Amino acid sequence: MLHGEILSVNLGVVTTLPGVRGRTAIDKHPARHIDVRDPGPKKGGLGSGVVDDGIGSRKHHGGYAQAVYAYALEDYDWWAAQLGRSLGPGLFGENLTTRGLDLTNALIGEEWTIGPVVLRVEVPRIPCATFAARMGEKQWVRRFTEAGRTGAYLSVQAPGRITAGDVVTVSRPSHDITLLDAFRAVTGDREQARRVLDAQVLYPSEHEYLAARA
Numbered sequence: 001m002l003h004g005e006i007l008s009v010n011l012g013v014v015t016t017l018p019g020v021r022g023r024t025a026i027d028k029h030p031a032r033h034i035d036v037r038d039p040g041p042k043k044g045g046l047g048s049g050v051v052d053d054g055i056g057s058r059k060h061h062g063g064y065a066q067a068v069y070a071y072a073l074e075d076y077d078w079w080a081a082q083l084g085r086s087l088g089p090g091l092f093g094e095n096l097t098t099r100g101l102d103l104t105n106a107l108i109g110e111e112w113t114i115g116p117v118v119l120r121v122e123v124p125r126i127p128c129a130t131f132a133a134r135m136g137e138k139q140w141v142r143r144f145t146e147a148g149r150t151g152a153y154l155s156v157q158a159p160g161r162i163t164a165g166d167v168v169t170v171s172r173p174s175h176d177i178t179l180l181d182a183f184r185a186v187t188g189d190r191e192q193a194r195r196v197l198d199a200q201v202l203y204p205s206e207h208e209y210l211a212a213r214a
Helices: 073-083 129-135 140-147 179-186 190-199 204-213
Strands: 002-011 033-036 068-072 096-099 111-114 117-124 152-158 160-163 167-171
Touching: 002 033, 002 160, 068 073, 073 096, 073 140, 117 160, 117 179, 129 140, 179 190, 179 204, 190 204
Parallel strands: 068 096
Antiparallel strands: 002 096, 002 167, 033 160, 068 152, 111 117, 111 167, 117 152
8 A cells, every 4th residue: 555645735716817818726725624525527517526616617627537636745846946946835726735645657546545535546637828827937838748747636436524634545456557648648649548548547538538639
């Protein structure tokens, strides 16, 4: 069993930000705790899997396979060194900032038990113009894509409350398809796309999305 820790839990409200087109909830800040639940489908569902967490565009965010977003402290530290600036929890718009977990090599379908809560790793984050405007860094989408440190979108298998300091226990499936594999597949690596599709480990809507792109 692998173990990690929840360093911070973060919430955001839908608002406008300088340089960002439209409304967004990417500006997230640490909270005392968060409550998570399955939000249902992206279209017609509850939106975020985190109660009281906003979503600016339900077309691209939220729903079962993108219910909760997690980013690792270790990846923040790597980016801080690359960018020469400090990066705090919630800057990338994540609900969970983790410590001690390798999210880049997390396996699709691995489960995180956090007290009564069970989350499942589903898909990587795909960088967008809103994220780039938020960061204010030149060629941010390209740099983020090349680095492959995407963080993890998770579904909610069992609802409940998560608090900073909670321990994460990881149970991994038997296959070897990682978030990085899925990210490379969806961003143009046809060999990886065939490998990921053949493994049939993605949530059906995400499998269909990748198949259409491939």
